[in-house]
Amino acid sequence: MKSYQIRKLFLDFFEKNGHKIVPSSSLLPSDPSVLFTTAGMQQFKSYYLGEKSPYGSDVASCQKCFRTTDIEEVGDEKHLTFFEMLGNFSFGGYFKEKAIKLAYEFIVNELKLDIDYVTIFSSEKVADGDWRKNIPEDKDSYKIWRDVGLPENKIRKEGIDNFWGPTGDDGPCGVTTEIYVNGIEVWNLVFNEYFCNNRRELKKIDSPGLDTGSGLERLVAVVQEKNTIFETDLFETIIGEISGQDERAKRIIADHIRSVVFLISEGILPLNLGRGYILRRLIRRAARYGKLLNLPKNFLIPLAKKTIEIYKEVYPEIKLKESDILTVIQYEEEKFEKTLERGLREIEKIPNLTGETAFLIYETFGFPLELIEEIRKVENREEFFVMKKKHQEISRAGAEKKFGGVGKEATEEVIKLHTATHLLQAALRKILGEHVKQMGSDITSQRLRFDFSHNQKMTQEEIKKVEDLVNKKIEEDLEIKKEELSYEEAIESGALAFFKEKYPEIVNVYSIGDFSKEICGGPHISRTSELKGFRIIKEESSGAGIRRIKAVLG
Numbered sequence: 367m368k369s370y371q372i373r374k375l376f377l378d379f380f381e382k383n384g385h386k387i388v389p390s391s392s393l394l395p396s397d398p399s400v401l402f403t404t405a406g407m408q409q410f411k412s413y414y415l416g417e418k419s420p421y422g423s424d425v426a427s428c429q430k431c432f433r434t435t436d437i438e439e440v441g442d443e444k445h446l447t448f449f450e451m452l453g454n455f456s457f458g459g460y461f462k463e464k465a466i467k468l469a470y471e472f473i474v475n476e477l478k479l480d481i482d483y484v485t486i487f488s489s490e491k492v493a494d495g496d497w498r499k500n501i502p503e504d505k506d507s508y509k510i511w512r513d514v515g516l517p518e519n520k521i522r523k524e525g526i527d528n529f530w531g532p533t534g535d536d537g538p539c540g541v542t543t544e545i546y547v548n549g550i551e552v553w554n555l556v557f558n559e560y561f562c563n564n565r566r567e568l569k570k571i572d573s574p575g576l577d578t579g580s581g582l583e584r585l586v587a588v589v590q591e592k593n594t595i596f597e598t599d600l601f602e603t604i605i606g607e608i609s610g611q612d613e614r615a616k617r618i619i620a621d622h623i624r625s626v627v628f629l630i631s632e633g634i635l636p637l638n639l640g641r642g643y644i645l646r647r648l649i650r651r652a653a654r655y656g657k658l659l660n661l662p663k664n665f666l667i668p669l670a671k672k673t674i675e676i677y678k679e680v681y682p683e684i685k686l687k688e689s690d691i692l693t694v695i696q697y698e699e700e701k702f703e704k705t706l707e708r709g710l711r712e713i714e715k716i717p718n719l720t721g722e723t724a725f726l727i728y729e730t731f732g733f734p735l736e737l738i739e740e741i742r743k744v745e746n747r748e749e750f751f752v753m754k755k756k757h758q759e760i761s762r763a764g765a766e767k768k769f770g771g772v773g774k775e776a777t778e779e780v781i782k783l784h785t786a787t788h789l790l791q792a793a794l795r796k797i798l799g800e801h802v803k804q805m806g807s808d809i810t811s812q813r814l815r816f817d818f819s820h821n822q823k824m825t826q827e828e829i830k831k832v833e834d835l836v837n838k839k840i841e842e843d844l845e846i847k848k849e850e851l852s853y854e855e856a857i858e859s860g861a862l863a864f865f866k867e868k869y870p871e872i873v874n875v876y877s878i879g880d881f882s883k884e885i886c887g888g889p890h891i892s893r894t895s896e897l898k899g900f901r902i903i904k905e906e907s908s909g910a911g912i913r914r915i916k917a918v919l920g
Contacts, residue, residue, distance in 0.1 A: 367477075367589050367590070368599055369582065369586045369598060369599050369600050370679070370680070372477075372582070372585060372586055372589055373428055373450070373452070373582060373680070375476060375477075376426070376428070376452045376472070376580070377426055377427075377428060377452075379472050379476055380426035380454050380468075381426065383468060384424055385424045385425055385426040385454055386421040386422050386424065386425045386426075387425070387426055387427065388409075388421055388425045388426070388427045389427070390427060390428060390429045390430045390450075390681070391403060391408070391409035391429065391430075392430075392632060393430050393431075393432050393628060393629065393632050394632055394633075394634075394641070395408050395409075396409075396857070397411065401434065401640070401641060401644070402431075402432040402433070402434070402641070402644075403429065403430065403431055403432065404431055404432065404433050405429070405431060405451060405577075405579060406427055406429035406431070406451040406452075406453035406455070406577070406579050407453065407455060407538075407556070407577040407579075408429075409427075409429070410425065410455055410457065410577075411537055411538065413457040413575070414457055414537075414538040414558050414571065414575040414577075415537075415538065415561065415571070416572070416573070419457050423456055423457050423458055423459030424454070424455070424456045424457075424459045424460065425454070425455050425456075426452075426453065426454040426455070427452075427453055427455075428450055428451070428452050428453075428582065428680075429450065429451045429453065430448070430450060430628060430681070431448070431449050431450065431451050432447060432448050432449075432625060432628070432629070433446075433447060433449075434447070434644055437647070437648075437651075438736065440617065440618050440621045440622070441614040441615075441617050441618045442614075442617075443593070443594040443595070443596070444550075444584070444594070444595060445621075446583060446595070446621050446624075447621055447622065447624075447625045447648070448621070448624045448625035448628050448629075449581055449582065449583050450581070450582040450583070451579045451580070451581060451582070452579070452580040452581075452582055452585070453577065453578050453579045453580065454468065454576070454578050455575070455576060455577055455578070456575060456576040457573070457575045458573030458574070458575060459576075460576065461557065461574055461576055462506050462507055462510060462555075462557055462576075463506075463510050465555050465557075465576050465578060466507065466510045466511060466514065466543065466555065467510070467514060469545060469553055469555060469578065470514045470516075473545060473547065473552070473553070477585075477589055479547050479552075479588065479589070480547065481516065481520065481545055481546070481547060482520070482546045482547055482548065482549060483519075483520040483521065483522055483546050484511055484516065484520065484521055484522070484543055484544060484545050484546065485521075485522045485523070485524045485527070485528050485543065485544045485546070486503075486504045486507045486508055486511075486521060486522070486523060486524070486528060486541070486543050487501070487503065487504040487507075487523075487524065487525070487528035487529055487541035487542065487543075488503045488504070488523035488524065488525065488528075489501055489502065489503055489525075490503070490523070490525075491523060491524055491525030491526075492525040492526055493525070496526065497566040497568075498525075498526055498529050501529070501541065501560075501568075503523070504528070504541045504543065504557075507541075507543045507557075508521055511543070524544075527544075528541060528542045528543070528544065529541055529542065530542045530554065530556040530577070531556065531558070531562065532561075532562045535564040536561070536562055536563045536564050537561070537562065538558040538560070538561055538562075538571060538575060538577075539556075539558060539560050539561075539562045539568075540556055540557045540558040540559040540560055540574070541556075541557055541559070542554050542555060542556045542557065543555050543557075547588050548588055550584055550587070550588055551584070552580055552581070552584055552585050552588055553578065553579070553580040553585075554578065554579050554580070555576070555578045556576070556577040556578065556579070557574065557576060558571065558574060558575040558576070558577055559571055559574045582600075583595040583598065583600055586598045586599070586600060596616075596617050596620060600676065601620050603672050603675075603676065604620045604623065604624070604669055604672050604673060604676075605617075605620050607668055607669055607672060608620065608659065608661070608665075608669070609659065609661065610658075610659035610660070610661070612655075612658065612659060615655040615658055615659055616659070618651065618652065618655050619652045619655050619656060619659075619666075619669070620669075622648040622649070622651060622652040623652060623666055623669040623670055623673055624673050625648050626645065626648050626649055626652070626666070626670070626691075626695060627670050627673045627674060627677075627684055627691055628681075628684065629641070629644070629645045629648075630645065630687070630690065630691045630694050630695070631681075631683055631684045631687045631690075631691060633801065633803070633819070635694060635805075635819055635911040635912065636649060636694065636698045636911075637805070637912075646698065649666070649695065649698045649699060649702065650698075650702045650706075650733075650737070651736075651737060652666060653666065653699050653702050653703070653706070654706070654737055654740070657706070663700075663703070664696055664699060664700070666695050666696075666699050667692055667695060667696060667699075670691055670692055670695055671688075671692070674688055674691070690821065693821065694911055697911070705731050706731075708731065709727060709730075709731035709733055710741065712727065712730075712731070713727065713738070713741055713742055716742075718745055719738070719742045719743065719744050719745060720744070720745050720746050720749055721744055721745070721746045721747045721748055721749025721750035721751070721752070721753070722746075722749045722750070722753060724738050724744045724747070724749075724750045725749070725750045725753040725754060728750070728754075735747070735750055776889060777811050779811045779812075779919075780809050780810070780811055781889050781890065781891060782891055782896060782897055782919055783809045783810075783811075783813070783814040783919060784809055784814070784889075784890065785846065785878075785890045785891050785894075785897065786814060786836070786897055786900055786917065786919060787804075787807055787809070787814055787816050788876065788878055788882045788884055788886070788890075789836045789839050789840070789878065789881070789882060789894065789897075789900070790814075790816055790832070790836055790900075790915065790917065791804055791816070791818070791862075791882070791884070792839075792878070792881050792882035793832045793835040793836050793839075794818055794820075794832055796835060797828055797831045797832050797835065798820055798824070798828065798832075801819060801820070802818050802819060802820055803818060803819045804816070804817070804818055805817040805818055805819055805908075805912050806908075812918065813903070813916055813917065813918045814916070814917050814918075815914060815915070815916050816914070816915045816916075816917070817908045817912055817913070817914050818912070818913055818914075818915070819911055819912060819913075820911070820912070820913045821911050823905070823907070823913070824905050824913065829902055829905055832902065833900060833901065833902050836900040837899060837900050839878070839879070839881055839894055840894045840895060840897045840898070840899065840900060841895070842879070842894065843893050843894060843895040844878050844879035844881065844893065844894045845878075845879065845892070845893055846876060846877070846878050846890050846891060846892055846893060846894070847876070847877045848874055848875070848876055848890070849874070849875045849877070850872055850873070850874060850875075851872070851873060851875050852872060852873070853872075853873050853885075856873050856875045856885050859875065859883070860883055861875045861883045861884055861885050862883065862884045862885070863884070863885040873885045874886060874887055876890055878894060879894075897919055898919060898920050899919060899920055900917060900918075900919060901917060901918055901919075901920075902915055902916070902917045903916050903917060903918055904916040
């Protein structure tokens with residue numbers, strides 16, 4: 367059975383059993399406390415907490431997922447960064463009995479597989495002092511598994527491995543029961559009975575919910591009787607394009623190219639922070655292993671095309687974004703090629719590679735520690751993490767300034783220039799398109815610098831149109847209004863929030879007439895006429911897919 371048939375069989379089975387099939391949500395979650403969508407339940411999180419589901423109480427999906435925690439493990443026989451999660455969910459509808467019976471029916475009757483064993487939660491297996499120690503043993507699941515015909519010796523008791531959640535800082539969570547076939551966990555049924563806050567305090571949910579997940583890649587490997595996920599039809603055409611004997615290197619490249627394609631399709635660009643850093647790291651890591659295998663220049667391009675071919679029917683957005691995907695990959699791969707050559711020469715010059723020196727290489731050339739360690743042994747590697755922590759603290763301070771706009775020591779001119787960035791961003795989106803996103807800014811008392819996502823140099827005509835539109839809004843003497851809203855209310859109201867770091871619960875929303883609306887900490891001027899005039903003095907590149915504008919007032 368092919369992977370697309372298994373995916374369809376799962377969704378058809380649950381549709382037949384009364385579930386609404388919901389499309390995969392974006393890899394970029396609405397929850398600001400998490401970087402990526404890591405599980406199928408994330409798009410349904412609020413429905414477990416009492417919000418009414420527009421889909422009804424019972425749904426099923428095949429969700430795109432991405433997990434950064436497994437990057438270091440990729441290369442073995444089972445770990446991935448990008449994967450698909452099959453799942454069925456119920457928000458106060460059915461619970462343990464129906465969930466276990468449906469899972470049993472699908473595994474045994476539809477896929478014709480034999481269950482090796484299942485696991486259930488037992489607090490006896492939880493260490494003293496753990497916040498999950500006082501949760502009672504899941505005797506209900508034990509009884510249901512016995513009722514469907516599973517013998518006692520196939521039901522195993524486990525500890526925290528059989529407790530799931532919350533995703534993010536807080537949210538629903540609960541005990542699980544896991545299903546194993548051929549020694550591989552193929553399905554995890556989560557029974558959300560609790561709400562867990564950020565202090566790890568548990569409270570019973572009034573209406574318990576069901577959240578299940580079955581990793582498609584693992585399930586396909588079991589059904590197709592393959593030893594590893596990389597031998598399935600989801601990977602075989604990609605792996606087949608990669609020459610060389612190093613299986614680990616080939617798996618890393620195959621995994622990373624899938625992730626890269628899907629991340630870029632979501633509008634993420636290679637950067638040195640946040641999601642952009644993850645994307646850059648994956649492209650560069652794949653390129654590095656391509657070097658080890660002596661693969662030709664731009665070898666990632668045909669692999670990206672293969673990936674798009676595999677998934678274009680299920681996720682048509684990646685086919686629509688094919689040109690952008692290939693352009694970003696090629697640019698970053700070529701850029702890294704030059705960086706790699708310079709970085710390797712620098713590493714070779716260093717007699718003793720310390721953690722501190724490794725961090726300087728990381729900062730200068732974008733080489734993550736694991737890539738450096740694949741080239742040379744790093745002495746006193748703890749120094750690397752000490753320096754990285756200091757760097758993160760500086761970046762965090764920058765992020766706080768970013769949310770706050772210009773900080774506490776702002777002069778009148780800086781406040782005016784900061785306000786002008788709101789007008790500039792809105793004008794760029796009107797003239798160039800809504801793909802434009804703020805990627806950074808820097809303001810002095812003399813000028814503003816604004817970085818934004820855009821794949822090509824602006825024409826003189828476009829620059830003039832943007833400049834004229836900003837000046838038009840200045841002349842209209844628009845009022846600048848401030849509201850305090852919850853983050854969720856702000857987003858629902860149409861406010862833009864391009865920075866994905868965690869926002870506070872209550873945010874400031876600044877509106878400039880009906881032209882601009884953004885989450886921002888301020889401060890700002892009262893009316894646009896105070897800006898007098900706006901002039902763009904330079905437009906230039908600031909990186910792959912990022913342009914930079916410098917502008918002045920008056």
